[in-house]
Amino acid sequence: MQYNFDEIIDRRDTGSLKWYYTDDTIPLWVADMDFKAAQPILDAVEQVVQHGILGYTKPTDALYDSIIKWHGSLYDLQLTKQNISFSPGVVPSLALMMNVFTEVGEAVLVNDPIYTPFMSKVEQNGRKLVLSALKEVDGKYHLDLADIEAKIIEHDVKLYLLCNPHNPGGRVWTIAELEALLAICKKHNVAIVSDEIHQDLTLTGHTFIPFLTLAKGYEHNVVSLTSMTKTFNIAGIKGSMIFATDEALVKKISQQQHLNDEYELNLFAYRAMRVAYEQGNEWLTQALNYIEANIDVTVQFLEKYLPKIKVMRPEASYLIWVDCSAYAKDDQVLYETLREAKVELSAGFKYGQEGHLKMRINVACPRVLLLEGLNRMHAALGVTATSS
Numbered sequence: 363m364q365y366n367f368d369e370i371i372d373r374r375d376t377g378s379l380k381w382y383y384t385d386d387t388i389p390l391w392v393a394d395m396d397f398k399a400a401q402p403i404l405d406a407v408e409q410v411v412q413h414g415i416l417g418y419t420k421p422t423d424a425l426y427d428s429i430i431k432w433h434g435s436l437y438d439l440q441l442t443k444q445n446i447s448f449s450p451g452v453v454p455s456l457a458l459m460m461n462v463f464t465e466v467g468e469a470v471l472v473n474d475p476i477y478t479p480f481m482s483k484v485e486q487n488g489r490k491l492v493l494s495a496l497k498e499v500d501g502k503y504h505l506d507l508a509d510i511e512a513k514i515i516e517h518d519v520k521l522y523l524l525c526n527p528h529n530p531g532g533r534v535w536t537i538a539e540l541e542a543l544l545a546i547c548k549k550h551n552v553a554i555v556s557d558e559i560h561q562d563l564t565l566t567g568h569t570f571i572p573f574l575t576l577a578k579g580y581e582h583n584v585v586s587l588t589s590m591t592k593t594f595n596i597a598g599i600k601g602s603m604i605f606a607t608d609e610a611l612v613k614k615i616s617q618q619q620h621l622n623d624e625y626e627l628n629l630f631a632y633r634a635m636r637v638a639y640e641q642g643n644e645w646l647t648q649a650l651n652y653i654e655a656n657i658d659v660t661v662q663f664l665e666k667y668l669p670k671i672k673v674m675r676p677e678a679s680y681l682i683w684v685d686c687s688a689y690a691k692d693d694q695v696l697y698e699t700l701r702e703a704k705v706e707l708s709a710g711f712k713y714g715q716e717g718h719l720k721m722r723i724n725v726a727c728p729r730v731l732l733l734e735g736l737n738r739m740h741a742a743l744g745v746t747a748t749s750s
Contacts, residue, residue: 365645367397367652368728373625379414387704389736393529393681395595395726397652400645403594406637407630419629421448428639437561439572439605447604448627449617449707452559453479456523456606458747459585460487461618462611471510471516471552474714475683477529480557481714484523492517495716501674503531505539511546521553524630527560527570528684530713530722532676534568537576544576553583559602560679562593562646564653568677574605581608585615592679593639593646595726601631649726655682656725663733667740680726683710687719689743696721703742705735 373381373396380392398404410416426443433439449455464470466488472480474493484491494510496503504743513519527534527565535543547554554571564570577584584670589602602722606612619625627635657675664671668690693711696719700707710720727731 363401363644365398365400365648366398367630367649369398370622370728370731371396371398382707385704387701387706388731389706390727390732390735391708391722393592393648393679393724394597395680396728397595397649397726399595400638400642402637402641402645403596403634406633410630410633415631420626422630422636425473425632425636427685428636432639433572433605435570437570437575439575441605441607444609444612445605446618447606448625449587449602449604449619450600450624451591451604452557452589453483454556454624455587455602456480456557457483457487458615458624459521459523459555459587459733460484460489462585462614463521463555463583464489464523465520468521469514469519470521470523471517471519471527472523473505475530475710475716475720476504476523476525476714477557478712480523480525481544484680489521490517492519493714496528496672501672502677503528503533503674505543507536507542507546509618510543514546514550514552519550521555522547522750524554524556526556526558526573527678529557529560529679529716530681530708530710531674532679532681532683532718534564534570536575537571540571540573540576544573547583548580548585549601551583553585555585555587558586558588559592561588562590563650563653563680564678565650565657565676566654570678572605574607577607581606582603582611584608590635590638594634594642595649596634596638599628599631599634601627643735647714653726654731654745656727657682658681659729659732660723660725660736663736663740667736668743670694671696671743680724682723682725684719684723685720686743690719693719699742700739703738705738705742707739 469490586605672685676682708722710717
């Protein structure tokens, strides 16, 4: 079927985190899409309700098969039922991994900039946060492998939290980059947890490589985290997966999950996950085409009307990382200036020191809303541009 991604669905007064405003602010911030979910998923959820009994539910063999087939066919990631654990979300899984791989007080390395919970969960769980800044070359981020190894040695790092595809920069790390990182971590016996939640949103011309496919001989120290929720815009259902292929590691993860009874999903999540992987590909293909067109629109608009903004074109996802340093000198002032113009972006300083005077734009919305948001950005910053 043909989906209509231009349809505007009013999300105000629904409890939506993204659309919490009481005015006409255009939200281009938190990472969910303003697109109706795939019809097979909506039908499946409705069928669960119509059945009428919303009781305790466990994952079925058909669900496991759908996960195994999706990841095997798209990414050559060979999984078995035993390799798959369920979790309420990737962020809870990041916190869980602190207890799987480290002790209180030990060092955990993350890149800067990075999705905020990578930093907050390390510190909230009593671990030592170590940052390695990404290097920006030719408009995109690169891993600073020399700095990563130096920080590992200096701080006796036990765990590396990787974000692939990267949020907020949109990089899809290449196989050469991932293999170089793996070699460093193996050399110093550092565990690797790879957040791969944006994997299915990889854009044209780029190839996503699951870290586990490279980890032969080091599987006891590698875990991947992913979910169908970002892919199919069903984040409110809650549900994610933990992939590990080493038997002893799987057992340790299970033991940690059972400490807090965080190993089950609700019946809607199980059902939606299975149907998404079995029948969601048509919707996803169309959504990605629309998103790529929105990325083009955004890049072209900024080049024409706010040319001093430096745009980091994403290789995956619907999030665009932009450098607004030519238009402001203070992070809070930049954020508030845009909010006063009734457009909200994600403030870059929340992603680490390297987010100074940067913003993250979510373009996964009907084009008319995106253009209105961009015009408000121009109204807020354009005067500054012409006077600078």
